[in-house]
Amino acid sequence: MASRWYNPMSWSFFGFNDPKTGQYIEVNNEIGGQTRSGEVVTPKKAMAIPIVWSCVKILSETASGLPLKLYEDLPAGRALAKGNSRAARLLAKPNPYMTMLNFIKAIIVNMALRGNAFALIERNDAGEFIGFIPLSADSVEVNTDDDLIYWVTLKGQRFPVSPEFMLHFKIFSADGINGLSPVEFQKEAMGLAKAAQSWSSRFMRKGGFTGGYVIYDNFLTAEQQAQVLDKFPKIRDGDVEDIGKMGLLQGGPKIVPAGMTQKDSQFIESQQFQEEALAGIWGVPLYLANRAGKTSIMGSNLEQQTSGFITFGLSPYIKAIEDEINDKLFGGTTQFVEFVVEGILRADSAGRATYYGSALGGSGGSGWMTINEVRRKENLPPLVGEEYDRVTRWEMQTNVKD
Incomplete structure (x- = not known):
């Protein structure tokens, strides 16, 4: 594939050229x-x-804010890749139009809504990757009839892309190739929330008037019916300017409301239930979505809920991104990328202190981390001295009789 940049703002969805007008x-x-x-x-x-906006926003902004580090797998262990290599530069700015932060945001939004996200890999004549830009998931069709091929449609032109030129990020999948879309499989739950939203808007526009019946003891003529209905035309049409005006009906009618009030329909409770159900689709605690609600099953306090969100909500997305990038861009090399999540975990101060204490050998057992390794996880500079790069070992002494 020839190396040339495409502006993603000019990309279109599937379509066709009108044979009469020639327009796409x-x-x-x-x-x-x-x-x-x-x-x-x-x-x-x-x-x-x-609530959908909040959950998708939290996932995309949280994931994009995590540092994406390039590591080298060495015989002595992993280490941060040194130098200003081409790979390091691309991990900071993957294409001329966006930084890695905005690239990750676009990828997470597509994954969270459509279950799949795609990015075209640009390679030079030597096969080395020189950039990657996101595609709209609606412009990519995955074909597995023979070999795996991605059909991309841009401005009415459809062309195939082989897997080595395509980053395909996906959430959990039934076939291992296509991610399952939350919008497709949870559309009924979202439709119910949207219907409640629309009903509430109409309710407020009509000033809380849900409609009703005007009952007379005697039958009315067609002319009398028209006169009665003419008394409240604006209310029936939902014109907010006429809400609160007086109407005069003669003949002793009875006004019987129709439909249910918000209280009778348990509107508030239903709305809260829908928010909990939708937030659960993405594993986002309600407090992160600025909803004061019940205690999450992820924990009884905010630190535990944040830790649960990282493990069960955020981790599947960032692991999918790491896995695809490492496979398509760094496969067969000693380099790999990994998100640094310790910055978020800093909220759980007590849990981290206990973990690091044990890792350093402070619990009476042998440690498995050095002081400088702990400092690196906390994004702190290393200390100078051999003792800071030494793992604590508690040796069990035994008395051996001669």
């Missing part, structure tokens, strides 16, 4: 669709649900 027409191939609640859920529409 995009086709909506977004995942999701119609739900039983009546709402249409797609990745873009799902982001209009506040």
Whole structure:
């Protein structure tokens, strides 16, 4: 594949050229669709649900904020890669249009909504990677009929891309090739939340008026019915400017409300339940999404919940990114990349202190880390001296009789 840069802002979705006008027409191939609640859920529409926005935002911003380090696998153990190598520069700025922070954000958003994220690998004539830029998941089709091939559609042109030129990040999968989309498989839950959101908006627009019946003891003529209905046209049309105005009805009618109030429908409780269910899809604790709710099953305090979020919510995403980059870009070499998550774990101060104490041999047993190794995990500079690079060993002395 020839090496040339593409501006991702100019990329289009699947489509065709109109034979009459010659114009390119995009086709909506977004995942999701119609739900039983009546709402249409797609990745873009799902982001209009506040809790979905919060969860995806937390995942993308947290993962992109983690340092992505390049390591060297040496006989004496792993060590940070030294020097300003091409790989190190690309891990800071993978293409001319974005930094690694924005690249990771785009990848996580696609993974969290569509289950898959793609990035085209640019290589030079020697086969060395010189950059990679994200693709919209809607513009890539995975074909496994014979060999694994990625069909990419850009501005109406469809072309194949072999796996060595494509980074394919995915969440958990049923076949090991395509990630399962949360929007596709959880669209009913999202549709219910969106329907409640729409109903609440209409309820507020009508000033809490849910409609009702005007009951008379005697039958009305068609003319009388028209006169009664004409008294409240704006309320029935939902014009907020007419809410609160007076109406006059003669003949002793009875006004019977129709439908359920927010209290009767347990609207608040239902909304809270939907937020908990949707946050659970991405493993995000409610407190991180700025929701004051029940205690999470991940722990009884914020430190434990943060640790649980890293393990069960964030880790699957960053491990998938590490695995794909190491396989496609550094496979067959001694180099590999890894996210540094210790910065987030600093919140669990008591747990970290206990762990590092044991690692240094402070619990009465043999240690397995040096002081400088602990300092590196805390992003602190190393101390000078052999004693700071020595692992503590507690040797068991035995008396041997001559």
